[in-house]
Amino acid sequence: MIEAKNVSLKYSDGTIALNDINLQVEPGELIYITGPSGSGKTSLLKLFMGVEYPTSGSLAVLKQPIIRGQASKIRKLRRSIGPVFQEFRLIKGRTAVENVMLGIRFLNIPQKQMKEDAINALVKVGLKHKISTLAENLSWGECQRVAIARAIARQPLLILADEPTGNLDKDNALNILELLTSFKDKNTAVIITTHATHLIESFKEGKLICVSNGSIRQERLG
Ligand code: ADP
């Protein structure tokens, strides 16, 4: 579902964030991307989302080439991707369930069904009791779970989580990783970035991609 061939990304200020990346991701795969701050992890996810384009090489996500001039097709591609951003991007003044519904608005399903789907997603992340709580009254960890619910409510084929373990102690970090991993199934791949390299020994399955200075090294886990 992701095919990257000799992909490089150079930002307009000349920073080479990624250099000659080759990577293939299959449906149902679990991928951890680790590496120090500034190594290129977020840039890699931005390419997968079609937010940035490769400056050389070729990249296809769910068969959609990530190239300039296909903006509307790339927007459509994003409906099949469930992103969990570092900063969550919840909307204040809206409840947990409204925030999740905003994430699936584009699916054009009836309001009632949309609310049911949003509630189901919140139940899956353990927030049944916070459905009607305003975003600003949720704890950091609860906001993170709402962000995950918003990503899974659309039943994505690809879940992309950027540093979901940041700010968490080891137990909570492992809980969040376990939660995200639980949404992997035969059709859905899960990709998680983390700079918490001390967690790696806890990863029991999947593929580990170590990014350093824009280059990657891959290992199989377990
Ligand atoms: P990580 O997520 O691993 O911390 P990033 O992908 O955010 O790394 O950044 C990789 C490199 O690209 C860093 O040197 C960073 O400063 C640079 N970078 C990230 N975004 C931009 C941008 N929009 N413009 C210029 N340089 C950027």
Ligand code: MG
């Ligand atoms: Mg980052």
